[in-house]
Amino acid sequence: MKQVSRLTYSNSGHAIQALLSNGVHKLWEWQKENANLEGRATISVKIELRQPPAWNWMTNDTSDTNPEDAVPCSALSMNDLLSASRGTILCGIFLLLLIKEKKVKSFFHPSRDVMVELLSPFPKKGDAIEASASWHIWPTFTCKVVNTILPADIHTTTAFLHTPSPTTFSAFHPQDKTIIAIGMEDSSIRIYNNPRTYFHCRGHQERITGLAFSGVLNVLVSSGADSQLCVWSTDGLEKRASKFLQMLPGRGAAPPADTRVQFHVDQIHLLVVHKTQIATYEAPDLECLHQWVTREASSPITDATFSCNGQSIYVSFEDGSIGVLTTSTFRLRCCINPTAYIPANPSLRVYPLVIAAHPWEPNKFALGLTDGSVYMLEPLGSKGKWGTPPPVKNGAGPSTTTRRNRFRSTRKVNNLPVKILPVTYKNQSHGQSSYSSDDLPKNVVMSTPNQGSPIKSMDFHPEQQILLLVGTNMGDVMVWEVGSRARIFLRNFKVRDLGSCSRTLQASLANDYRASVNRVMWCPDGTLFGVAYSKHIVHIYSYHGGDDIRNHLEIEAHVGSVNDLGFSCPNKQLCVVTCGDDWLIKVWDAVTGAKQHSFKGHEAPVYSVCPRCTENVQFIYSASTDGKIKAWFYDDGGPRVDYDAPGRSSVVMAFSADGTRLFSHGTNIEEESHLVEWDEGMWTIRRWYCGLRRKLGGIGQFDISKNGFLAAGDECMVKFWDMDNNNILTTTDAEGGLPASPCIRFNKEGTLLAVSKIDSGFKILANPDGIMLLRTVENWLF
Structure with a gap:
């Protein structure tokens, strides 16, 4: 399960960035529409995942780190992202994969919210214009903006910072962004004020878990896993x-635990912020002004943050609840019950790990959860504010109704009074472990x-989920209405013209008029x-109900066999x-049949294609019989990815229902058969699924259900x-x-599964x- 380890709004407040526990960065942006011309963060307007090419997600270096030991950290200045996951720190524009793979020519710049394309040659280590034990600075790259968010070219220098010990926290100076x-x-x-100084x-006894600069006091405050605070002069450290940290009077010191700090x-x-308490101190003397300590039976604190105006403190707990406190008195304004934003799931323990305040609107904040999801919350009532300080003791307070916003990339928005938008990226069960x-x-x-004749391929209608499309080994095409058990369409193979x-x-x-x-496949809208x-x-064929x-249309698509097809937009x-035996992938207008693109680059028959279309990224995966996997944009730039399938075998590729996870069989x-999940960011295999046996001939089929299951036909079952x-x-x-x-196929909701029989039925x-x-269909019919 990949957790949200760090969460940050962009400086404009129009986007939000998450760093996951596996080192992958994601960024969502609110779309500019008639109802939201400025692209403000609001639950009333849909948001979209800003996707670079799927194999080039911003990913921290974790090559020398066990996943369970990773300590992700990131800091965002006006123009740059500094990030690490216990490995090498990356400063400036994110070029890790460019340097590592030396193949990718475009990447995403998170803090500037743009996709850029590399124009100058790839750097080599010997090209460094400055080098020391700590820094390697590559020559300036010239980059052009791919999407027109910035009007001019970007000129930048990227630095790779190597520290003698794994990095656990980082921070920019609030006024001087060159100080890190x-x-x-x-x-x-370490405090850097230029590459070589x-x-x-x-002063701490355990790893550093928090850093915060004060430009007013010229100090740096640090905190560690030893529950200690230190104040350092930035002039000479x-x-x-x-x-x-202390518990309440008479209860001794706070137990050692990760401690974070943030300036008002x-x-x-x-x-x-500590798992047992939140407190406010006055710097630089560290005089404790207010302290809010959890009871022994209470749930631990996971994170807390000031609102952007500093008048409120948002606190998250391990039981999923959220508290909103007034900064001046630590009185509880309201308490948000986890049922207000986390779907009920008794078998899956989900709670917020990190909390981020909107940089301009004091009553909006976002949560990053242990299941990889992200929510934005804002109040419904009380004139857009989080309640009022209640006149009660012991921290008790009323619950409040909340608005919530789960991020997704789909265009479909649930038009309910309370909007719930599913998360775009979660590298776990997608809420399906329930x-x-x-x-x-x-x-x-x-x-x-x-x-x-034996069935070769099947597909359920995407909307009318009782309609099953069937193709056979002898060229027959049928449509069955499985609710009434009736075959409503049959065509034999025949060339029309x-x-x-x-x-x-x-x-x-x-020589032979037969064809298999x-x-x-149905198109997306059926x-x-x-x-x-x-x-x-x-x-x-067109379907009219x-x-x-x-x-x-009839298209003579390839010379020889047409091995696979798909629809894209x-x-x-x-x-x-x-795709076909002539080693080509071709794209055709589905209305007119006109050829739009022809992609050449495979050196063997192309066995399968898997179009990938989101609102930002549109490309095609292809796999050939020699085991090569390639990816193509809808241009003439040639393949953008070239990798070997397991065993260099023919594979079929498919995405999960939400489009975030890629599988192949x-x-x-x-x-020898294999079923695997891929990490698109690094193009490595994330998971091998056990239990497949040797085939007696041919390649088996697999499918993915909406509710989180994989299925494969194997060993007569x-x-x-x-x-x-x-x-x-x-x-x-x-x-x-x-x-x-x-041959197998799920319907869209995963409630039906079609399976071919040995006697050529299903x-x-x-x-x-x-x-x-x-039964509903049967009752309606009869």
Whole structure:
């Protein structure tokens, strides 16, 4: 499970950045619309994930770090991001993957909210114009803005800061952004005021967990895992004061734990956060002004922050609750119950780890949770404020209704009085761990008779989830309404306009007019579906409801077999993507059939394609029979990714329902099968799923359900995995009669599963919700 370790609003407040526990950075931005011309942070307007090319997520160096030992930290100035996950610190524009891979030519600049493209040559270590034991500064790069957020070119220098001990915290000076403080695992602190000059100091007994500058007092306040505070003069780093946190009078010192510090807007008063307490101190003498200590039976504090005007303090707890306190008196203004923003899930313990205040609007803040999700909260009532200080004792206070905003990239917004937008990126169960094997569709509710030839491909309609599209080994295409158990459409393979076909295809058909269906697929809105055949041809049909299905397009797409197809929407234009034995990937206008692009770069037949379309990133993954995986933008720039599939085998690739996780399934020449999840950021395999056996021939099929399950046809059965667990969750033989590698397909909601039979028919398996869906259709029909 990847947690949100750090959370920061951009300086404008129009975007929010999260650093995950695996070192990956994500940034969301509020869209500018008629109702929000300035792009302000509000729950009433949708937000979108700012995605660089999917294989180039900003990722900290964690190569020398065990994941459980990583201590992510980041600091954002006006123009630069400084970030580390216990490894090398990156300063300035984020170029780690450019240097490491020497392939990627574009990247995302987080603090300037732009995508930039590298124009000058890649740097080499010997090109450093300055070098010391601590810094390596590469020559200035010239970068152009890819999206037109900035009007002019960016000229910048990137620095890689190497410290003698792993970095655990970092901070910029509030007035002079060239001054940087670095706290380290060995409890030491360095302050840099130019690349080759730094001050070094020691005063803590454990690693540094907090740093904060005061430009007014010219001091740096540090805190550590030893529950100690130190005040240092920034002129010479002399220690001016030191104090260990105390519990209430008579209860002794606070237990050692990570302690964080933050200066008030006046840069004199200091907020101190510890799992047992929050407190305000006056610097530089560290006089304690107010202290709020949790009771022994209370849940530990996870984080706290001043509001942007310094009048309130937002506090998060391990039980999921949020407290809003007045800074001047520490009286509780209100308490937010976790049920107000965290979906009920008894089997998954989720709570906020970090909290970030909006930089301009004092009643808005955001939470980063242990499951990787991010929420923005703002009050509904009380004139947009978080209640009033209650006249009660012992910290008790009334709960309050909250607004919430979960980030996502989809265009669809839930139009409810309280808006709930699912998170865009969570590298975990996506809230799906609450599902059990009982939610899997395993009950056989329908079995068709022999269809005449083995089934090669199936796909459920994206909206009318009782419609199943089927393609067979003999070229037959069918649509079944599984609710009524009726076949409403049947077409045999036939070239519609033989006279306009190439001579090569005409000669092939003269020798053998038969063709197998290699792939069938509905387009995203279900108005069209495509059929890829083993002989040159792709057929596109239009669906008009009921049994009204009409011929739409016939495309001679490739020389030889058309091995796969998919639908994509580059520039909001619906297209068909195909691949074939001629080593090419092609893109066609789905309305006119005009060819838009032809991508050449594979050195073997292309076995599968997987279009990737979000609002910011549009490209195509492809995989060839020699095991090469490539990625293509909709331009003539050639492949942007070139990696080997496991065992250098043919693979089929697919994304999870929310589009954030990539999986592949394949079988190599030794007939060894694999099912894996990929880390797109580093192009490494994140997880291998166990339990697949050797194939007796051909490549098996797999599918991903919306509620977090993987399924694969293997050994005359269907095998299921939880997406976040390597081991098989359960299996079913669907009451027998399945081939060695059955074809399978989930419907959109994961309530139905179609499975091919050995006698050339198929079965429909359902979970309780799927059974209810089919019964509803039966009752409506009869």
